[in-house]
Amino acid sequence: MTLQILLNLVIGMVWMLLHDEWNMLTFTIGYLIGMIFIFALRRFFPGRFYGIKIWSIIKLLLLFNIELVKSSLVVIGQITRPKLNIQPGIFKLETKLKSDWEIIMLTNMLALTPGSAVLEIAPKEGIMYIHAMDVAEFKQSIVRTKDLFEEAIIEVMR
Amino acid sequence: MFNYLMLLSMFLLSVSIVISLYRVIRGPSMPDRVLALDSLGYSVIGIVAVLCIMMDSHAYLETILLIGILAFLSTIALCKFIERGVVIERERDH
Amino acid sequence: MNVSAIIEIIVAVMVLAGTVLSLLSSLGFIRLPDIYTRSHAATKSVTLGILFILLGTFIYFWFMHGLISIRLLLGILFVFLTAPVAGHLVIRSAYRSGVKLSDTSVKDELRDDLKKMKQLEQYHSKEG
Incomplete structure (x- = not known):
């Protein structure tokens, strides 16, 4: 993947040199053309085409923004309900993510999703303790969003 | 009209600072106060941003970053103090 | 109706939306019963409110002065990254220092496991 990105940058530089115009626009055009070439020749490179990874990062960010709103x-x-009747509580959730960075990303994102905040993590067992604003109402949706995020993170990191 | 709207939003942010201050003074436990101080810092960031728009100058934009960093660091230091009783741990102690 | 008037309307709407969000979440500081539920209000709505205000400021300086402020973008990124971490740390230290959950809470699966974890930590620190 590093090889592909480096090659793409070199193609952009060469395009700029050949045109003898030293600005950002020419470089961007050259970069896009290089990306098309690398996409066409992708079966001769080791590893997958790196555009797929960038696309999955964009998808993760979009999903995250929607969940935040x-x-x-x-x-x-x-909060604005005239009479407050919530039943907060703490429950366990298991995660299948292993490395530190993946767990950090997952907790950071779960902290900003509907009605959930991560209280404590036991990384060896892969268990997270989550405080929910209303257990009965939100447990299903929290589990669902956790699965969504897990899949998106695995797509990005592996 | 635009300036009045900005003034209104500044007033509302000040109200939210006052509410956070109530929680800082009154808060039954120490973490309550830390949390309220944290969100007070974010309200100050908002006020600085609105002030930048009102005065039509980008001189104060550094302040936003600075206040953000200070609020985050103070929150972390206070949390560690509450949990362990010290802020900076030495290796020798254990 | 020229361009700057439209930009002013957009900026005003964004800034006011952010202000109302952060005002409402600080209202939650008074109403909610315990620190764990208060942290929900503090991390989520305050972050979104500040994000709206900073984005409004960014748009204002971009279209009125042609200035793309990298500092403002850095500030947005920083708030985005640090707000959830701060919220997590506060409730973690609150739980470990023994702040009680509110009376309306229905479930607590952490209490026994935390005891086990602490015993394990003490055991390891004695050994090492």
């Missing part, structure tokens, strides 16, 4: 609306809805 949703969670803020949920919290505001709970």
Whole structure:
């Protein structure tokens, strides 16, 4: 993957040299053309085409932003309710992610999703303790978003 | 009109700072106070940003980054103090 | 209706939305019963509110002065990264220092496991 990115940068530089125009626009055009070439010749490189990874990063960020907006609306809805009846609680969740960076990303993202905040992590067993704002209401949705994030993170990191 | 709207939003942010201050003074436990101080820092960041728009100058944009870093570091230091009783641990102690 | 008027309207809407979000979440500071639920209000809505205000400022300086402020982008990224970490640390230290959950809580699966974890930690520190 590093090889592909480096080669793409070199193609952009060479395009800029050949045109003798030293600005960002020419470099970007050369970079895009290089990306098309590398995509066409992708079966001669070791590893996958790196554009797939960038696309999955963009997808993860989009998913995260949508969840952030949703969670803020949920919290505001709970706060502005005239009579407060919530049943907070702590429950366990298992995760299949292994390395430190993956777990850091998952906890950071779960902290900003609807009604959940990570209290404690036991990384060896792969267990997270999650405090939910309303256990009965949110447990299903928390488990669902956790699965979504896990798949997206695995796609990015592996 | 635009300036009045900015003034209004500044006023509302000040109100939210006052509410956070109530929690800082009154808070039943120590972590409550830390949390309220953290969110007070974020409200100050918002006020500085609105002030930049009102005065039409980008001189204060560094302050946003600075206040953010200070608020985060103070939160971490206070949390560690609450949990362990010390801020900087020495290797020799254990 | 020229361009700057439209930009002013967009910026005003974004800044006011962020302000209302952070005001409502600080209202949650008063109403919610214990620190764990308060941290939900502090991490989520405050982050989104500040994000809206900073994005409004960014758009204002971009279209009014043609200035793409890297500092402002760094500030947005920093708030995004640090707010959840700070919230996690606060509730973790609160739980470990023994702040009680509110009376309306229904479930606590951490209490027994934390005891085991602490015993393990003490055991390892004695050995090492």
